[in-house]
Amino acid sequence: MDSLKSLSIVVCAFAVFYFFIVRSPSMPSVVTRTELHKSYDYIVIGAGSAGSVVASRLSEDPEVTVLLLEAGGDYTVNETYHVPLHFFDLQKTNVDWEYYTVPQKQSHLGMVENRSYWPRGKLLGGSSIFNSMQYTRGSKHDYDEWAELGCDGWSYEDVLPYFLKLEDMRIDNLKGSKYHNVGGYIGVSTGGVTPIADIYLKAGEEMGYKLTDYNGEIQEGWSPMQLSIRDGIRSSTSLEYLGRAIGRPNLHVAIDSLATKINIQNKQVKGVYFVRNGRKNYIEAKREVIVSGGAVNSPQLLMLSGIGPKNHLDDLNIKVVADLPVGENLQDHLLLHTFAGITEDVGITPEKVNSWKTQLQYKLFGKGILSIAGLDATAFFCSYETEQKDCAADIQFMMYGVAMSDNFLCFKDEIAKEYLFPTGSLGFSTVISLIDPKSVGTLKLKSADPFDYPLIDPQYLTDKRDIDAYVRAFRLWEKYVSTPSMKKIGASMDKMKLSFCSQYEFRSDDYWECITKHLAYTVYHPAGTCKMGRENDPTAVVDPELRVKGIKGLRVVDASIMPNVISGNTNAPVIMIAEKASDMIRGKYTVHNLKRKL
Numbered sequence: 062m063d064s065l066k067s068l069s070i071v072v073c074a075f076a077v078f079y080f081f082i083v084r085s086p087s088m089p090s091v092v093t094r095t096e097l098h099k100s101y102d103y104i105v106i107g108a109g110s111a112g113s114v115v116a117s118r119l120s121e122d123p124e125v126t127v128l129l130l131e132a133g134g135d136y137t138v139n140e141t142y143h144v145p146l147h148f149f150d151l152q153k154t155n156v157d158w159e160y161y162t163v164p165q166k167q168s169h170l171g172m173v174e175n176r177s178y179w180p181r182g183k184l185l186g187g188s189s190i191f192n193s194m195q196y197t198r199g200s201k202h203d204y205d206e207w208a209e210l211g212c213d214g215w216s217y218e219d220v221l222p223y224f225l226k227l228e229d230m231r232i233d234n235l236k237g238s239k240y241h242n243v244g245g246y247i248g249v250s251t252g253g254v255t256p257i258a259d260i261y262l263k264a265g266e267e268m269g270y271k272l273t274d275y276n277g278e279i280q281e282g283w284s285p286m287q288l289s290i291r292d293g294i295r296s297s298t299s300l301e302y303l304g305r306a307i308g309r310p311n312l313h314v315a316i317d318s319l320a321t322k323i324n325i326q327n328k329q330v331k332g333v334y335f336v337r338n339g340r341k342n343y344i345e346a347k348r349e350v351i352v353s354g355g356a357v358n359s360p361q362l363l364m365l366s367g368i369g370p371k372n373h374l375d376d377l378n379i380k381v382v383a384d385l386p387v388g389e390n391l392q393d394h395l396l397l398h399t400f401a402g403i404t405e406d407v408g409i410t411p412e413k414v415n416s417w418k419t420q421l422q423y424k425l426f427g428k429g430i431l432s433i434a435g436l437d438a439t440a441f442f443c444s445y446e447t448e449q450k451d452c453a454a455d456i457q458f459m460m461y462g463v464a465m466s467d468n469f470l471c472f473k474d475e476i477a478k479e480y481l482f483p484t485g486s487l488g489f490s491t492v493i494s495l496i497d498p499k500s501v502g503t504l505k506l507k508s509a510d511p512f513d514y515p516l517i518d519p520q521y522l523t524d525k526r527d528i529d530a531y532v533r534a535f536r537l538w539e540k541y542v543s544t545p546s547m548k549k550i551g552a553s554m555d556k557m558k559l560s561f562c563s564q565y566e567f568r569s570d571d572y573w574e575c576i577t578k579h580l581a582y583t584v585y586h587p588a589g590t591c592k593m594g595r596e597n598d599p600t601a602v603v604d605p606e607l608r609v610k611g612i613k614g615l616r617v618v619d620a621s622i623m624p625n626v627i628s629g630n631t632n633a634p635v636i637m638i639a640e641k642a643s644d645m646i647r648g649k650y651t652v653h654n655l656k657r658k659l
Contacts, residue, residue: 098128100345101345102348103351104130107355108131108299108314110298110355111620113302114640114643115351115618118302118639119647128313135185142190145293146431146432157191161178161514162518162519167520168521168582177583179357181355187299188355189299194288194433194434195459195632196288197632204217204220211594225242227245227247232287240277240657241276247636250291252437255409257408260550261460278451280453281451284440318336321334321511322365322511323362323368325612351642353618356391356588360387367383368387368602369386370385377508386600388503389503389600391504391518393498393587394494394584395522396495397582400557401556402482405487408464437462441628443456445530458492458537460489460490468481476580480559482556495530498626504517522578528578531573542554562579586626616646
């Protein structure tokens with residue numbers, strides 16, 4: 062009995078050690094500075110998916126000094142930031158910018174005030190700590206289109222080496238692919254933690270589609286989800302890039318520091334004004350300022366600094382430094398949750414999430430439900446008629462194995478009550494995403510006050526082609542839910558029979574159009590507001606080197622430079638952009654060994 066008791070104590074002690082030491086992410090606190098230098102070679106504004114990468118890479122050169130300014134706080138203070146399934150818990154907290162669009166006319170009819178809620182990360186790591194960790198590069202056609210539009214050096218062949226550089230592929234059957242790499246900073250894992258994961262894929266094959274690697278040669282088809290996760294821990298840019306840069310004396314990080322204006326004299330950047338802990342500050346930039354605030358904050362800061370449409374800046378009495386179309390190419394993906402009730406308990410439920418078994422499984426081994434964001438599979442479709450084998454997808458499915466019951470998306474109460482699942486239901490969601498949107502919006506300043514949020518108007522669904530694409534997507538969903546594998550688990554479309562569109566016949570084109578206008582909302586992929594293009598392109602803000610046109614010493618590096626938003630989740634492409642930009646700034650080419658013959 063004594064030996065059994067001793068063994069129990071040893072096992073418990075080991076479990077406690079593993080719980081608190083081994084399974085906790087290695088997160089040494091970033092050495093944030095209370096005292097800053099008067100000047101730095103490079104000032105990077107925004108420590109999100111792009112800025113953390115740029116600051117880390119620039120500081121690899123010991124002869125230069127780098128200052129990273131972040132409006133939010135530290136990424137190490139809350140372990141929840143790094144547990145994949147808890148990504149929804151961060152919304153509407155102090156680490157969320159919590160933007161809202163202006164009321165939409167053709168969409169969001171089921172949302173409070175017809176507005177879209179845009180969560181954006183406000184901490185080191187930015188939205189790479191806020192997103193659902195889907196590692197998606199987009200279609201090769203996206204980047205070839207960029208090159209055709211005059212963005213020299215941004216074809217798929219040009220950008221693939223940088224995707225390979227950032228990637229640490231953890232999925233065994235993909236490690237040997239020429240489209241993947243091992244040893245980069247961003248871990249890439251897969252899901253498959255619930256029985257429904259295999260059912261998703263089998264049903265996809267029953268639709269008539271092949272299983273594929275959507276980050277490989279052919280995008281169209283079904284695939285297990287590839288996720289920016291390493292050993293059950295979110296692979297954010299703050300953890301993976303800044304974490305590796307900690308201790309470098311030439312990299313200083315200032316949190317709670319909101320950049321308010323870039324000082325530009327005679328078309329040359331001189332420095333940055335920012336507010337830190339309620340006090341105004343100014344730091345000189347000896348070489349460059351790199352703006353990496355994202356598709357909302359970057360255009361806002363440029364316009365506050367006098368770079369933007371002349372008429373708009375004149376209206377706000379902001380001195381015009383460069384008349385450029387900042388904020389005029391806003392693009393974003395929409396998504397819509399189509400719910401299906403099921404009779405088999407094969408997905409994720411609150412009881413499973415909160416069970417001691419799930420908690421222990423994650424803490425001891427980094428496995429189980431908590432180790433993913435609830436997403437196990439994805440699919441890309443060319444919903445239009447084409448005979449191309451490698452067509453450019455316009456629709457994406459993301460399979461979310463939870464019966465959603467919480468109204469975190471700001472649906473009107475009467476809509477939420479009918480649309481969402483009752484607590485404790487069995488079901489799953491097919492997240493239908495429009496990944497080739499035709500509608501284009503704008504972002505403008507509300508005032509010259511940097512603390513006033515900008516006016517975001519995506520103009521969702523104003524181009525009829527987007528509605529037509531959604532109707533085609535619903536037809537794909539109907540086919541999917543009707544497969545033998547879906548029928549076997551009792552999948553039903555009846556949950557989508559909703560009274561607010563009952564004036565139309567259920568499943569008619571008009572019905573699905575009504576559903577789209579009421580329920581579609583952002584996938585959190587805003588892009589294009591500081592568009593990249595050739596030097597003589599009047600619609601471009603930055604050139605192919607990401608330099609702001611007509612201004613020396615100023616670049617933009619984030620999703621805002623995308624000429625057209627890519628066909629898929631945007632986080633991995635933003636990291637790629639930051640890796641490529643870092644080489645441009647440093648005057649180096651670090652990916653010779655990663656070039657591939659395609």
